[in-house]
Amino acid sequence: xxxxxxxxxxxxxxxxxxxxxxxxxxxxxxxxxxxxxxxxxxxxxxxxxxxxxxxxxxxxxxxxxxxxxxxxxxxxxxxxxxxxxxxxxxxxxxxxxxxxxxxxxxxxxxxxxxxxxxxxxxxxxxxxxxxxxxxxxxxxxxxxxxxxxxxxxxxxxxxxxxxxxxxxxxxxxxxxxxxxxxxxxxxxxxxxxxxxxxxxxxxxxxxxxxxxxxxxxxxxxxxxxxxxxxxxxxxxxxxxxxxxxxxxxxxxxxxxxxxxxxxxxxxxxxxxxxxxxxxxxxxxxxxxxxxxxxxxxxxxxxxxxxxxxxxxxxxxxxxxxxxxxxx
Numbered sequence: 001x002x003x004x005x006x007x008x009x010x011x012x013x014x015x016x017x018x019x020x021x022x023x024x025x026x027x028x029x030x031x032x033x034x035x036x037x038x039x040x041x042x043x044x045x046x047x048x049x050x051x052x053x054x055x056x057x058x059x060x061x062x063x064x065x066x067x068x069x070x071x072x073x074x075x076x077x078x079x080x081x082x083x084x085x086x087x088x089x090x091x092x093x094x095x096x097x098x099x100x101x102x103x104x105x106x107x108x109x110x111x112x113x114x115x116x117x118x119x120x121x122x123x124x125x126x127x128x129x130x131x132x133x134x135x136x137x138x139x140x141x142x143x144x145x146x147x148x149x150x151x152x153x154x155x156x157x158x159x160x161x162x163x164x165x166x167x168x169x170x171x172x173x174x175x176x177x178x179x180x181x182x183x184x185x186x187x188x189x190x191x192x193x194x195x196x197x198x199x200x201x202x203x204x205x206x207x208x209x210x211x212x213x214x215x216x217x218x219x220x221x222x223x224x225x226x227x228x229x230x231x232x233x234x235x236x237x238x239x240x241x242x243x244x245x246x247x248x249x250x251x252x253x254x255x256x257x258x259x260x261x262x263x264x265x266x267x268x269x270x271x272x273x274x275x276x277x278x279x280x281x282x283x284x285x286x287x288x289x290x291x292x293x294x295x296x297x298x299x300x301x302x303x304x305x306x307x308x309x310x311x312x313x314x315x316x317x318x319x320x321x322x323x324x325x326x327x
Contacts, residue, residue, distance in 0.1 A: 001106050001107075001251075001252075001253050001254075002104050002105070002106065002107075002109065002191060002249065002251075002252050002254075003030065003249075003250045003251045003252075004030055004032075004104065004247055004248060004249055004250055005030065005223060005248040005249075005250045006029065006030060006223070006248075007028040007029070007030075007032065007035065007245060007246070007247045007248075008223065008224070008227040008245075008246040008247075009023055009028065009243070009244060009245050009246070010227075010231050010242075010243060010244060011023055011241070011242075011243035012231075012234070012235070012238075012241065012242050012243065013241055014203055014234075014238045014239055014240050014241050014242055015238070015239045015240075016239070016240060016241055018048060019048060019241055020039065020040030020041070020047040020048045020051055020097075020241055021037070021038070021039050021040070021051060021201050021203070021241045021242070021243035022037075022038045022040070022048070022051035022052045022055045022056075022097075022243075023035075023036070023037055023055070023243060023245065024036035024037075024038075024055040024056060024058075024059035025059065025063075030250075033063070033103060033104045033105075034059055034062045034063045034068070034101070034102070034103050034104075035101070035102045035197075035199060035245050035247060036055045036058060036059045036099065036100065036101045036102075037055070037099075037100045037117055037199045037200070037201060037243060037244070037245060038050075038051035038052075038054050038055040038097045038098060038099050038100075038117070038173075039051060039097060039098040039115065039116075039117050039201040039202065039203075039241070039243070040052075040095070040096070040097045041095070041096040041097060041172060046087065046089065046095040047095060047096070047097065049087055049095060050084060050087065050095035050096055050097040050173070050174070050175075051097040051098075053080075053083050053084055053086075053087055054080045054083065054084055054097050054099055054173050055097075055099070056083075057076075057079055057080040057082075057083035057084075058076050058077060058079070058080040058099070058101065061075070061076040061079050061080075062076045062101070062103055067105050067106070068103040068105060068110050069110070069187065070110070070185050070187065073101070073103070073110060073112055073183075073185055074183075074185075077099075077112075077183055078180075080099075080173065081173065081175075081177075081180050084173060084174065084175040085175045085176055086175075087175060088175035088176050094174045094175055094176070095174065095175065096172040096173060096174035097115075097172060097173050097174075098113070098114060098115025098116060098117040098169070098172060098173070098201070099112070099113060099114045099115065099117070099173055099183065100112070100113040100115075100117045100118065100119050100140065100199050101113070101119075101183075102119060102197050102199060102245075102247065106255075107189060107254045107255050108187050108188060108189040108191075108254075109187070109188055109189075109191060110185065110186070110187045111138065111140065111185070111186050111188070112183040112184065112185040112186075113140045113143075113183060113184055114143060114171045114172065114173055114181055114182075114183045114184075115142075115143050115144075115169050115171055115172050115173075116142040116143060116144045116147075116167075116169045116202050117199070117200065117201045117202060118139065118140050118142065118198075118199065118200055118202075118205065119138070119139070119140045119197065119198075119199050120136060120138065120139050120140075120196075120197065120198040120199075120213070121136070121137040121138040121139075121188075121191075121195060121196075121197055122135050122136055122137065122195065122196045122197075122198060122213070122214060122217050123135055123137050123192065123194070123195050124194060124195075124196070124214075124217050124218035125192075125194060127214045127215070127217075127218040129215070129218065132211045132214075132215065133211075134214070135214040135217070135218060136210065136214065137190060137195075138186070138188065139210070140184065141184065142169070143169055143170045143171035143181075143184075144166070144167075144168060144169045144170060145165055145168035145169070145170060146160050146163045146165065146166050146168070147160075148170060149163075167202070185267065186267045187267070189254060191249060191252050191254075192249065192252055193249055193250060193251050193252055194248075194249065195248075195249040196217050196246060196247065196248055196249065197245070197246075197247040197249075198213065198217070198244065198245070198246055198247075199244060199245040199247075200242070200243065200244040200245075201240070201241060201242060201243045201244070202240065203234070203238050203239070203240030203241050203242030203243070204230075204234055204238070204242045204243070204244050206234070206237070206238045206239065206240060206242070207233045207234050207237050207238055208230065208233050208234065212233065213230070216229050216230060223246070223248050226246070227246050230244065230246070
């Protein structure tokens with residue numbers, strides 16, 4: 001059995017005109033087992049409606065299930081897509097949203113995502129304050145142009161930090177897609193008392209680096225104080241909407257039949273385990289402190305050449321956030 005301490009969350013508008021992030025549930029306590037964060041696509045019709053619709057439909061379905069495995073999650077995701085189909089405006093700029101989800105079962109947990117909103121599993125006991133490394137057991141792999149170029153060897157880690165189009169994403173939930181984007185889904189059983197799950201929209205990552213996140217969560221202060229420190233880093237500095245869940249793990253008692261070293265129980269076929277799973281020893285704690293100026297999105301096709309593919313190319317549909325300054 002996995003129990004949690006009081007979940008903490010914020011959802012702030014930043015310097016945008018409206019709030020398009022949505023958290024499920026809207027009010028949470030220690031009895032909740034399903035947590036979802038969706039970030040609606042700015043510049044498209046009803047981004048705030050898309051995020052609320054997807055999160056609510058998926059959350060309500062999963063919350064009605066006793067145990068949530070990959071097939072169960074995929075059924076819930078299909079239901080969420082069907083709910084999005086019902087709000088389609090038939091506009092060229094279809095409503096859309098990212099999706100991140102955490103489901104706590106009795107003896108394991110499931111994480112899933114579409115887009116560039118992130119999920120972290122952090123173990124403070126593995127953080128090294130001298131090197132400012134370690135502590136991240138899992139970090140979702142962004143479905144973004146910059147991440148694709150990084151994995152293809154087209155960008156270095158340093159180049160990725162200052163890449164001009166960090167807000168281009170390569171997957172999103174939208175209505176009436178010819179082919180629905182699939183989620184990367186994992187089920188793990190490596191979980192301990194004192195761990196944290198942190199879920200956030202990309203607005204949080206404008207100011208918060210992996211190193212700072214791990215440092216805060218590893219400090220000897222209360223959960224409320226840790227949460228306040230994270231929020232204060234974003235307040236009055238972040239351009240985009242910024243939202244998060246912080247879920248502290250209280251106690252863990254798993255079935256004896258589950259091996260302690262069987263960290264990855266199941267993973268969806270679409271997910272790239274090597275690029276997504278990060279051990280506490282060699283986790284990529286890349287900094288993303290540059291303030292993003294992007295707010296509006298549109299769906300456009302592009303072709304990105306890969307060094308490893310010779311004359312071949314990778315076709316990617318991405319969502320482009322255009323800069324929109326407000327003085």
